[in-house]
Amino acid sequence: MSIITISRGSYSRGKEVAEKIAQRLGYECVSRDVLIEASDEFNIPEIKLVRAIHDSPSVLDRFTHGKEKYVAYIRAAVLKRVLKDNVVYHGLAGHFFLQNIPHVLKVRIIADFEDRVREEMKRENVSAEKARYTLRKDDEERRKWGLSLYGADTTDNRLYDMVLHIKTLRVEDAVELLFQAVNRPCLRTTPESKKLLEDLCQAAQVQAALVVGFPSARVTARNGKIFVSNVETSLLMEREVAAEVTKLARRVPGVEEVTVSTTHSITSD
Secondary structure, eight states, X not given: OOEEEEEEOXXXXXXXXXXXXXXXXXXXXXXXXXXXXXXXXXXXXXXXXXXXXXXXXXXXXXXXXXXXXHHHHHHHHHHHHHTTSOEEEESTTHHHHTTTOTTEEEEEEEOOHXXXXXXXXXXXXXXXXXXXXXXXXXXXXXXXXXXXXXXXXXXXXXXXXXXXXXXXXXXXXXXXHHHHHHTSGGGSOOHHHHHHHHHHHHHHHHHHHHTTTOTTOEEEEETTEEEEEEEEEOTTTHHHHHHHHHHHHHTSTTOOEEEEEEEEOOOOO
């Protein structure tokens, strides 16, 4: 039992690989449906979540933390969905959300640019010029997204366990390679790796609960104990703010204890 995340560019055949390896393994294949779940759970229009996951952050977003809010909701929904194991998740950010979880196989599917252009022309009935423009724009938006929110380029091969180039390798070949890899002992779910994922999921749920009022807060979890740091407040309001953070965090199921660390904002007279 394990989890596969597949990162892909548009028209790289990554969606096809994801669906076929999920079918081969008998796993659940998850993608856009987590946006619907996040939309329902956090009462956010789905279109805002779509833009948050695809568009690069604007200057305004960096000051208002708008994009971070929506990404926190998506992250919470993704981790909640994959917690049950035996899942193939294909979509942007899976490799960011699930770093350092041993039973997650992180995969990048790539294809030659001109092959992608021909595929977009065929599917969207557009000119070669229009297809190239759209693909370059989409690739750049995704690259900026990763750099802005996680300080990492989505095309950096070091983020992945495997990078598969669909050309000489066919989709069927990629599926066979993934099938062999995911059955290796090092990728099997263990009690320890499952606990790591449970803690990560709980931290994400708390982060989502705090992000509106405390967007700069950082959350970690371990065995029901929540540690919240980088909570900005004045010295005068420190006690009240810590109490509010604790109250919000305790609403998340399984939270037993909350520790809050604040940072003091400097105000001028």
